[in-house]
Amino acid sequence: MTGRDMLVVNDLHKIYDDGTHAVKGLSFTLKQGEIYGLIGPNGAGKSTTLRMIATLIKPTRGSIYLNGVDVVKEPLKARKMIGYLPEEAEVYPRLTGREHLLFYARLYGIENIEETVEYGAEISGLGDKLDKKAGEYSKGMKRRLLLALVLMRSPQLAILDEPTSGLDVYASVRVRRIIKEYVSKTGHSVILSSHNMLEVEYLCDRVSFIINGKIITTGSPSELKARYNALNLEEAFVKAVEEHG
Amino acid sequence: MSFTRDLGVLLWKELLDLYRDRRTLFTSILLPLISLPLIGFMGIALVEQQPVLVAVVDLDNTTARNQLLNITVSSRWLAGNTTRILEKFGYNVTISHSIDIVKNPDIDVALIIPKGFSRNASSLNNTARVKVLRRAGVQAAVRAESTIYSIINVFSRNISDAKLNAVIRLLGLNATIPALRNPVTARTEVVGISGQPVSRAIVLRNAFARILVLAFSFVVTPAASYVIDGIIGERERKTIELLLASPTTPQRIIYAKLVAATLLGLITALADIIGLVVYMVSVSIVSGVPFGVIIDPLLLILHSITAFFTILSTISIALPFITRTRGIRSASNIVSLVTIVALVFFFTGFFVDYIRLPSEILIPLYLIPFTHSILVIQGYVLGYVSRALIHLAVLSIASIALLIIASKTINTEKLLIAPL
Numbered sequence: 060m061t062g063r064d065m066l067v068v069n070d071l072h073k074i075y076d077d078g079t080h081a082v083k084g085l086s087f088t089l090k091q092g093e094i095y096g097l098i099g100p101n102g103a104g105k106s107t108t109l110r111m112i113a114t115l116i117k118p119t120r121g122s123i124y125l126n127g128v129d130v131v132k133e134p135l136k137a138r139k140m141i142g143y144l145p146e147e148a149e150v151y152p153r154l155t156g157r158e159h160l161l162f163y164a165r166l167y168g169i170e171n172i173e174e175t176v177e178y179g180a181e182i183s184g185l186g187d188k189l190d191k192k193a194g195e196y197s198k199g200m201k202r203r204l205l206l207a208l209v210l211m212r213s214p215q216l217a218i219l220d221e222p223t224s225g226l227d228v229y230a231s232v233r234v235r236r237i238i239k240e241y242v243s244k245t246g247h248s249v250i251l252s253s254h255n256m257l258e259v260e261y262l263c264d265r266v267s268f269i270i271n272g273k274i275i276t277t278g279s280p281s282e283l284k285a286r287y288n289a290l291n292l293e294e295a296f297v298k299a300v301e302e303h304g
Numbered sequence: 305m306s307f308t309r310d311l312g313v314l315l316w317k318e319l320l321d322l323y324r325d326r327r328t329l330f331t332s333i334l335l336p337l338i339s340l341p342l343i344g345f346m347g348i349a350l351v352e353q354q355p356v357l358v359a360v361v362d363l364d365n366t367t368a369r370n371q372l373l374n375i376t377v378s379s380r381w382l383a384g385n386t387t388r389i390l391e392k393f394g395y396n397v398t399i400s401h402s403i404d405i406v407k408n409p410d411i412d413v414a415l416i417i418p419k420g421f422s423r424n425a426s427s428l429n430n431t432a433r434v435k436v437l438r439r440a441g442v443q444a445a446v447r448a449e450s451t452i453y454s455i456i457n458v459f460s461r462n463i464s465d466a467k468l469n470a471v472i473r474l475l476g477l478n479a480t481i482p483a484l485r486n487p488v489t490a491r492t493e494v495v496g497i498s499g500q501p502v503s504r505a506i507v508l509r510n511a512f513a514r515i516l517v518l519a520f521s522f523v524v525t526p527a528a529s530y531v532i533d534g535i536i537g538e539r540e541r542k543t544i545e546l547l548l549a550s551p552t553t554p555q556r557i558i559y560a561k562l563v564a565a566t567l568l569g570l571i572t573a574l575a576d577i578i579g580l581v582v583y584m585v586s587v588s589i590v591s592g593v594p595f596g597v598i599i600d601p602l603l604l605i606l607h608s609i610t611a612f613f614t615i616l617s618t619i620s621i622a623l624p625f626i627t628r629t630r631g632i633r634s635a636s637n638i639v640s641l642v643t644i645v646a647l648v649f650f651f652t653g654f655f656v657d658y659i660r661l662p663s664e665i666l667i668p669l670y671l672i673p674f675t676h677s678i679l680v681i682q683g684y685v686l687g688y689v690s691r692a693l694i695h696l697a698v699l700s701i702a703s704i705a706l707l708i709i710a711s712k713t714i715n716t717e718k719l720l721i722a723p724l
Contacts, residue, residue, distance in 0.1 A: 075721070113549050116717050135551050143549040149542040153324040154317070165313040166550045192324075208546065 064088045065248055066112070066216060071121035073107050073272075081107040083272035084121070089216070089248050094238070096263035097252040098296060104272035105252040106146060109220050112250065113143035125216060139167070142214030146221040146252075148205050152194025156185050156204050159193060163208045179211030182237055199230025206234060210241050217241065219251040223258060231255075235262060256293040266292070268299045275303045310552045314560030318534070322564055328530065332568055336522040336576035341583045354444035358397045358452075359405045359414040360387050368422035373470035377426040377463060379417045382434075386415060386455050395448055406437055412445040413438050415452050425463055497687040509600060512584055513685035516607050517653035517678050519576050520614050524646050527569035527615040528622055532635045534561035535626055539719070548716050555711045558627075562619055562707065569615035573608055603684060610680045610696060617673040617703035618646055623710040627719055649674035659683055659691070673702045 066089035073082040082104040089095045097105045110116040112123055114134035123130040130137040150159060160179040164172045180189050183203045188196070193204060202222070209217060222238065223231040235258060242249055253259050259266055260280045267277040276283065276299050280292050287302075289295035322328065364379035387397045398405065406414045416435040425432035434456060438449050468481045496502045535558070538544040547557060584599060622642045629635040649672065658666065658675060659682045669675040676699035683692030 110720070114716075115545065115548055115720055135553070138549060138551040141549070143546070145542070145545040145549075147542045148546050151317070151321055151543055153321050158320065162313065162317050163550065165316075166310070166552060168309070168551070205546070 063091055065091045065126055066250070067122075067124045068108075068112070069122045069124075071108065071111060071123065072119045073104070073111060073116065074119045081272055082111070082118075085269075085272070085274055086121075087267060087274065087277065089250055091215075091248055092242060092246045093264045094242055094249045094251070094262050096259045096266040097250070097269050098254075098256070098259055098266055098292075099252075099269035100300075103269045105269055106220055107272075108269075109143070109218050109250065109252060112216075113141055113218050114138055115143075140215045141218060142209035142212070142216070143218045144205055144209045144220060144222060146224055150193035150196065150201050150204060152192060154193055155191060156180075156183065156189040156193055156196070159204060159208060160189075160211060164212065167212055169212055175211050179207040182210050182241075183207035184233065184237075197230075199226050199233070202226055202230065202234060203237070206237055210237070213245050213247060215247050217247065217249045219249060221252055221254070223253070223255060231258070238262060256291065256296065260292045268296055270300060270303060275299055307556065310556045311560055311563070314552070314557060315563055318560050318564035319567070322530075322568065328533075328568075329571075332526045332530075332572045333575040335526070336519070336572050337579045339522055339576075339579060341579050341586075344583050344586070356395050356412045356442070356444045356448045357410050358390050358395045358448050359408075359411045360390075360397060360399045360417075361403060361405060361414055362399065362401055362417045363403065364417050364419050364421040365401055366422045368426045370426040370428070372474070373426070373428065373467055375426055375463070375466045375470060377422045377432075379421045382421075382455075382459055383415075383417060385459075386452065389455055390448065390451060393451055395451075411439070412442045413448045413452065428467070508584075509603075510685050512580070512599070513603065513681050514654050515580060515583075516603070517681050518650055519573075519580060519607070520611060520674075520677055521647050521650045522576050523569050523572045523611050524615055524618045524643055526572050527565045528619055528639045528643055529636070530565040530568050531561060531619045531622070532626055532632060532639055534565065535719070536629060536632045536635045540632060545720060548720060554714050554716050554719055558623070558711060558714055559707075562616070562623075565619055566612060566615050570608065570612055573611040576611075577604055577607065603681070606680060606684055606692070606696070610677050610699065613696075613699045613703045614646075614674065614677040617699065617706050618642060620703060620706035620710045621673075623707075624713040627714050645672070646674050649678060653678035653682070657682060657686075659686060659688065670698075673699055673706070676702070 068088070069086050071082055071085040072080070074080050085104070085108055087095075097108065099105050107116060111118050112125075112130065114130055114137055118131060125137050125140055128137050128140070150156075154162070157176065157180070160176045160183075161172070164175045164179070169175045183189065183200075183206070185196075185200060185204060188200065193201065196204065206219075206222065209219070217238075219238065223234050226234065238249060238251075239262060241247070249262075251259075251262065263280060265277065265279055266283060267274045268283075269275070276286070278286060283292060283295045283299075284290070287295040287298040289298055360383045362379050362383040367376060367378040367380065369376045383399055387399055390397045398411075403416070405411065406416075414437040416437065418433065418435070421432045421434065424430040436449055436452055438445050464485060465481055468484050471477075472479050472481075472484075493501050494507055496506065535544075538547070548554060581599060622639045625638040625642075626635045629638060658669070658678045661669070666675075676695040679695040680692050680699065683689070683695060
C-alpha cells in the first residue's frame, strides 16, 4: 500500500554545542502511506532525528526533504505538512480537551475548524470528558488527546516519538489502533520511535535499528527477523547490536 | 499566517489559562492592593502598640523661688507634668527619686532631673541641665525622647518668658519678649516652578507621586515571574515542544506571553493604584485636604502607561537570559538581578529628585529605561509636563526596541534545549 518517496533524509548529522555528536550521517526515505520505525537504545539519536525532521532542531549537516520542500530552509512551510508528538508532551491542565483541539486547529489556520475539532474529538475517543479540564485526565487520556491534536488536521507526515511510552496495556492498544486507522484511512505516512518491539512489529512496515547515531540495518520486521535468524524483532535487535559492536 | 492572527490565537490561550489560574491572579492583585495600605497602617499601628517604659527621676525634688525676678521653679512640677503628658501619649511612666531605677533593663528612656535643678533654673546666672538617657537599639524610645525634649522646650520657654518679663519690668525697658529671645526668625514657603506659593494639597500630591514611583517596584516583579513561568514553566511542564512544532514562530509565542504578562502587570498596577487611593483617602481624612485635590486622574493615567512600558522593558531585558536557562530557579535568579536594578532605581526615586540631578550624572542614567519611568512621574508633578511626555516617548521607544532586540535572540532550539 506504499507509494512515492515523501520524506528523503540524506547524510544527516547533529553536533550539539557541548560537542555531543548525536546523529552521524543518517540517510533514509519514507514512502507515502508507510509506517516507519526507528528502534534503538536510549541516547541512540532517535529523538534528535525526529526533532530535526519536525524542524525543531537544525541539522549540523545533511538535508531533509518533505514532498520536495527543504525542511531546514522552509520550516514553517514544512510544519503545515507535519504533525509531531514529542515523547514527553503534556497538556495544559487548566484547559479542557475541547479547548486544546480548538486552540491547535486555530493555530494551524484550519478553515473548517468545527469539523476538524469534531474529528479530533472522534480520534481521542474522550466523549463527554472532552469538556473537562485536561489536568483531570489519566495519562492514557492525555496521550489520546495529544495524539488527536497531532492527527486531527490529517498531516501528511505524523512524527510520533515513543507514542505509547508510560501507558498501560489497554491505553497502548487504543493508541496503536488510532495510528493504524489513521494511516489506512488517510493514506498518509508515520515515522515513529519506540522501545516496544511488539508495538513496532504490529505497526511498522519498515524498521531501522539505530545505535550511536547511525543506522545499522533497515528492513521490514519479517525481513529483519529472517536476516538475523531471530524468532522475534527483539531478538533480531539484540543480535544486530552484538554484530555491530 | 498573519502576525496579528497568530498573536490573537496564542493570546487567547494565554489569557484563558491566566483567567483560570486563580492563585496567580489572586496574588498579583492582592499583593499590591494591600502592600502600601498595610505598610502605612501597620507601621502606625505597630509603632503605637510598642510598649515604652519611661522613668522620670527627680533627684532634686525641691521648689526654688527667685525673689528678685518673682518666679518660682519646681522640679516636682516638671516631673509631674512630664509624667502626665507622656502617659497621655500612651507611655508607661514611673516617677522615682533614686538613680538606681535606670539600672532596670526594662527602662527604655529616663529623664534625670539633677540636684540643684530648681535653684539653677530660677537663677539669673546659671543653667539647669537635665539629662535624657535612651536605651540603644529601641526604635520606639526615640519617639519618647522627642516628646520629652518637646516638654523640656515648653518648660524652658515658659521660665524664659517669666524671666524676661521680670527683667523688662525691673529695668523699665520698652521691649517685647520675642524681640529679646528670637531677634532673628526664619519661615519656609513652598513654591511651584512659577514661584507662586503652593497649597498643602499640592505638597501632598507631590508626596503621592513619590509613592507612585516606589509603586513601580510592585508591578515589575509579578510580570517578570509570569514570563519566567510562561517560558521555563511551559518547558518544565512539557507543553512547549508541541507548541514550537506548530506553524508559528517562537517570537510570536514569546510576544503572546509578554502581552499576557504586561496585561497581568497592568492589572497589578490597577490594584496598586486602588491600594494607593485607599492610602491617600486616609491621608486626606487625617490632613483635612479634600481627596479630589490630592488625586490627579491624569497622573494616574500617566502612571498606568508608564507602568506598562516599564514592565515591557524589564521583561525584554530579562528575556534573552530567561530563554537560555534550564530551570525556573536559575531563570528567577537571573531575572532577580534585573528586577533588583529596577528596585534600586524606584527606591532611590522615592528620595531623590532625578530631574534635579546634574547632567553629567543624569545623561548616563538615561541609558537605563527605569530612569525615564521615574522622570515621567517626577517631571509631571513638578510641572514640567512636556519633559515628562518626552521621557514617556523615550521609554516607550526604548522598551519596544529592547523587545525587538530580545526577540532576535530567540530560536526554537535554544528554547527547547537550554544551554545554561
